[in-house]
Amino acid sequence: MxxxxxxxxxxxxxxxxxxxxxxxxxxxxxxxxxxxxxxxxxxxxxxxxxxxxxxxxxxxxxxxxxxxxxxxxxxxxxxxxxxxxxxxxxxxxxxxxxxxxxxxxxxxxxxxxxxxxxxxxxxxxxxxxxxxxxxxxxxxxxxxxxxxxxEASCLRCHGDYAAAPDYIQRRFGPQHPSYNYQAGxxxxxxxxxxxxxxxxxxIAANLQRDLFYRLIILLVIFFALGTLLRKFVLRPVLLASTAMQRVSRTGDLSTRLDLPAAQDEIGALLAAFNDMMAALQRSDLQLRESEERYRNLIEAAQAGIVTFLADGKIVISNRMAEEFFGISRRELLGRSVFDFLDDRTGLKQKIAQTVEPGGLDDRIETRLDRIRNANGQPLDVEVRLLLASSADRVPLYTLLLTRAGGNCALLADETAPDTP
Ligand code: HEC
Structure with a gap:
């Protein structure tokens, strides 16, 4: 099957x-x-x-x-x-x-x-x-x-031969088996x-005629039902599925379906699709906005910010970080943050601890460390490690770097990027 x-x-x-x-x-x-x-x-x-x-x-x-x-x-x-x-x-x-x-x-x-x-x-x-x-x-x-x-009356001619009328006797002899019946x-x-x-x-002719008429009725029912199904179920469903395919291909979240007049289950399905698309469009907009706000915030920060994976590989950095490390952002991406730190084992240990839930989130610890820029020049900095996000089970860490002795407005405000 x-x-x-x-x-x-x-x-x-x-x-x-x-x-x-x-x-x-x-x-x-x-x-x-x-x-x-x-x-x-x-x-x-x-x-x-x-x-x-x-x-x-x-x-x-x-x-x-x-x-x-x-x-x-x-x-x-x-x-x-x-x-x-x-x-x-x-x-x-x-x-x-x-x-x-x-x-x-x-x-x-x-x-x-x-x-x-x-x-x-x-x-x-x-x-x-x-x-x-x-x-x-x-x-x-x-x-x-x-x-x-x-019956008794029959026995006159079918009973005893001797009692039978003459003309019967003449036609059928005494040995004839048609005599000697008993009553009953x-x-x-x-x-x-x-x-x-x-x-x-x-009947066969009737059946043929019957079959013929029934066949016509059958065909009428079949086509009527088929047409209704096509019109009210298949076509709307096909419309919805093509629209969904288009959305996944083009990413165009403004796609909407024309709703049928009927307020039935199919109508509800199509309306739900439109609602879903509207919700997606709203949250997409929010996401873009917050991404932009985040980027602006990072750029404006007076601290160097580098976000990196557990192995140290840098994925995001800001202008101040460029300054601290003395190399362009493009070169920074993909390099390991550990390469620039004197006390890399300390940081690695900290990162290892964060595998446990709540490892870093509650207590942000400030440590003094010394970084070396691309030219090997040392610089004393205050380092703060944050777990930036652990979406998709890939934890991202962020280092905030400020010049030792300088104060960091970013942390005093407790401002964190608001991810949606
Ligand atoms: C008056 C005499 C007579 C009486 C009474 C009579 N029969 Fe017959 N029956 C005959 C004769 C004569 C035949 C042969 C008819 C023919 O040549 O086809 C015959 C034939 C029949 C046959 C046809 C089979 C055959 O033998 O050729 C049946 C059955 C039969 N009788 C039943 C009855 C029954 C039942 C009754 C009583 C209700 C009855 N008869 C009363 C004279 C009689």
């Missing part, structure tokens, strides 16, 4: 936005599809149930009104009428409606392999219905079975097949 953190914010946002929206989009599409599929199956099942109910009702009606007509016309047998009517009603559809039995009388009612297997199962189960969507020739088909149990025993089932291909095609 490291590569993600290396992308530009804009790319990363686009990526996150796009994947989140696409994920959501797919999920909704999938759920919608499953929902529709379930609905379609429910619809097919309802139709199959309707047909089965209609067959049962027709059969019951026929059984109630029919007398010995089937003797002259077997087509008037209640079962045959019921199935015949249902078949006609579904003639213009691709439904298949049948009556089946494992011990069939009419070979047209022979169960197919699927029905055979299900009928055997159903014989041992109490449920009246059995249905599932199976694939036939690659197409989904709802197979619905509604069991038919032997399953005789067979109504079988309805509802091809679902066209229904599922409908």
């Amino acid at each position: 490291r590569w993600i953190s290396q992308l530009k914010l804009r790319t990363r946002l686009n990526l996150i936005l796009l994947s989140a929206l696409t994920g959501l989009f797919m999920l909704v599409a999938l759920l919608g599809y499953r929902d529709q599929q379930a609905q379609v199956r429910e619809l097919a099942l309802e139709r199959a149930r309707g047909i089965a109910r209609q067959i049962i009702e027709t059969r019951n009606y026929m059984a109630a009104v029919v007398g010995d007509e089937p003797a002259r016309n077997p087509a008037l047998t209640p079962q045959v009428v019921a199935t015949g009517v249902a078949r006609r009603l579904t003639a213009d559809s691709d439904y298949v409606v049948r009556q089946i039995s494992l011990r069939y009388r009419n070979p047209a009612n022979l169960p197919d392999a699927y029905e055979h297997q299900r009928l055997q199962q159903m014989a041992n189960q109490p449920q009246a219905e059995d249905y599932r969507v199976v694939s036939e020739g690659g197409q989904p088909v709802l197979r619905y079975l509604h069991r038919m149990d032997a 025993e399953m005789i067979g089932a109504i079988s309805v097949q509802v091809p679902m291909a066209w229904l599922e095609q409908g």
